[in-house]
Amino acid sequence: MSEPTSLAWFRRDHRLHDNAAFAAACDADRVVPVYCVDPREYGDRPFGGPDSFDFEKTGAHRARFRLESLADLRASLRDRGSDLVVREGRPESVLPEVAAAVDADFVTVHTRPTPEESRVESAVETELRDGGVELRRFWGHTLTHLDGLPMALSDLPDTYTTFRKAVELAAEDAGTGDAAAGDEHASDGDPGGRDPLPEPTVPPLPDDAPDAGDLPAVSDLVGTADANADRAPDDRGVLPFDGGETAALDRVESYIWAGDHLREYKEARNGLLGADYSSKFSPWLNEGCLSPRYVKAEVDRYEDRRVENDSTYWLVFELRWRDFFQFQFAKHGSDCFHREGIRERTDIDWRRDDAQFERWAAGKTGIPFVDANMRELNATGYMSNRGRQNAASFLANDLRLDWRRGAAYFETRLVDYDPASNYGNWAYIAGVGNDSRERSFDVRWQANRYDEDAEYVKTWLPELDALPAEYAHEPWKLSGAEQASYGVELGVDYPEPMVDFSD
Ligand SMILES: Cc1cc2nc3c(=O)[nH]c(=O)nc-3n(C[C@H](O)[C@H](O)[C@H](O)COP(=O)(O)OP(=O)(O)OC[C@H]3O[C@@H](n4cnc5c(N)ncnc54)[C@H](O)[C@@H]3O)c2cc1C
CATH class of the missing domain: 1.25.40.80 (Serine Threonine Protein Phosphatase 5, Tetratricopeptide repeat)
Structure with a gap:
């Protein structure tokens, strides 16, 4: 009888520590770690459903981070005598092929609760089952x-x-x-759920495993329009990540x-x-x-x-x-x-205005606190939680633009994007999520409270550097003479505000 063989399907669980799916794969005598570069995760895609729109699924910041993560995982596996087999293609096509090539008995994976990820898992499960291979799911x-x-x-x-x-x-x-008594998602019982699992002993890569293959480059994954693709990290960023x-x-x-x-x-x-x-x-x-x-x-x-x-x-x-x-x-x-969210709110009149949306996305709303945060996001892929709350609230509550477009823009740009954290927080702020309280932020008040001396705003909007803090947050208050004396002309050096905040 042949030795038990498994595939460890890595999918947003790029680690050896506390990895229940990989630990279970390593119970087999022969283990082939596999990663699929799924083309559906890149390029322009429709959002889907009514009032759909196109957006880029993964931008350069996260693509870079992911490829570095895979390179690190591969290096760790190689240090242990194994490797990471990388294939471009849909997992439901790639995994059955690799499983057949090494005569695998089962495939392990960490399951995810979000619909796109679940659909892929189900497709993989069906295709594997046809070849007599079991998919074992873990929650981790x-x-x-x-x-x-x-x-x-x-x-x-x-x-x-x-x-x-x-x-x-x-x-x-x-x-x-x-704690968890066991894992329903694992047909052979997951030891996990309590303390983090130790790293398993990794069996060497079997001789009949396919070639490891090359990792793609960032420029293979993101659109050429994504100007950040080959940029060096911005030294104003919080971390190089x-x-x-x-x-x-x-x-x-x-x-x-x-x-x-x-x-x-x-x-x-x-x-x-x-x-x-x-x-x-x-x-x-x-x-x-x-x-x-x-x-x-x-x-x-x-x-x-x-x-x-x-x-x-x-x-x-x-x-x-x-x-x-x-x-x-x-x-x-x-x-x-859904735009109406889990509360099925139909009383909000969401607008579509492409020009306004583009101004928000580019950090050109004329509201410095919003713009500084959007420029940080665009340049680095990161934005603080305070910034996210304000940028999202401005789009959803002040402009009343479809909050899903804002969320989709974050999906493209964020280095830390996660479907549940992103769309969950956005829906919450847009008032269609899991809390009936008013979630609108007063961005002027927030700016003065959290960026008292305007250091943050001036870091990302150097064109406002000459202004005292009060004006750096509310440049629309500058008189014509003050604009001339500070050398900041509204509508020329910095945009006029998109909403009328003068009161
Ligand atoms: C509109 C909007 C969109 C967001 N999109 C994402 C996203 O795509 N991915 C993401 O990880 N977070 C998202 N967040 C939550 C939060 O802004 C980030 O998790 C946080 O800024 C990350 O920085 P940190 O690791 O230093 O957080 P810390 O303050 O150090 O918090 C530690 C960890 O707790 C978790 N966390 C903290 N706050 C939240 C929160 N509100 N919701 C969920 N998890 C949280 C994160 O995993 C974070 O790493 C979003 C928030 C808003 C308002």
Whole structure:
């Protein structure tokens, strides 16, 4: 009888630590790690559904980050005598071919709750089944395991606070919380759910494995219109964001331990400039280079060794927000992408105005706080949480432009894009999400509160450098004579505001 053979299908879980799917694949004697560059994840795509529009699925920032993550994963696997087989093509075509070539018995993968990802999994499962190969699914991208939820998915609260309290209570009762008895998504039983899993012993790549293949270049994946493709990192950016598990673990080490930033995270997290006002873990979490359970274990260790305070609690509180959106999408499915949202609100008159949308996207609204944030996003792929809230609220609540176009623009640009976190937050701010409270932001008030001396705005809008802070946030208040004396002419050096904020 031949030795059991598995394929480890990597898909936004580009790590060896705490990787339940890969650990299960490594139970076989022969393991072939595979990654599919799915053409559906790149290029211009229709949003789908009524009032669809086209947008680029993945921009240069995330494409670069992903390719670096894959290169890092491949290097780690090679160090262990294995490799990462990379193929361009749809997983439902590629995986059955590779499985047949090495006579695989099963394929492991981390499942995702969002509709596009689920559809691909189902297609893969069907094609594999036809060839007598089993797809084994694991749940591994949240802090609380799906099976560790203290309620059925259909009973999941639609407000965060109710969800959080229930999960925190269950965590206390369980001692560590975030536990799962097993994994329904794994037919052979997932040991995961409690503490992060150790890295498995990786079997060497079988001799009959196909050629590893080359990783594509960024320019193979993103449109030529994406001017950022080959740009060096902007030195105003918060971090260079190197992709991969190695850089992810380095960031945890430097943020939590060397920098000791969990002493003040709760107070600092509304910052706008610099590497350390918040953890910046999001790109690594979303591309799967970093496990949220690993982060939680590091926070626990920090509490044991250094200090337990509001900040240590708050980082986990934020990770639970991330979980909340994942489970919301598991519960509500494609409704989360509807313009009317899960609350089916039909009372909002969403507008379409391409010229206004382009001004917002380019950071040329004439509202400096919005523009600075959009320019940071365009140049670096990152924007602070404070910035995202304001930029999104301006589009959805002040301009009343279809919030899904804004969300889709973020999807293209963000280095840390995740469907549930992105569309969930956007829907929430647009008032169609999981909270009936008014979520509109007063961007002028926010600018003065969070960028008091206008340092952030001037970093990204150097044309406003000569202005005192008050005017840098509200240049429409400048008289003609003041414009002349500061050398900033509205409509020439910086745009006139798109909305009338004079009161
Ligand atoms: C309109 C809008 C769109 C967003 N799109 C995304 C997205 O595509 N991907 C994404 O990861 N986050 C998104 N967020 C949430 C949040 O802005 C980012 O997670 C955060 O800014 C990342 O920086 P950080 O890692 O330093 O966060 P920290 O403050 O250090 O938080 C730690 C981690 O908690 C999680 N987290 C924090 N806040 C949220 C939140 N509101 N929702 C979900 N998770 C959260 C993230 O995983 C983050 O890495 C969005 C927020 C808004 C308002």
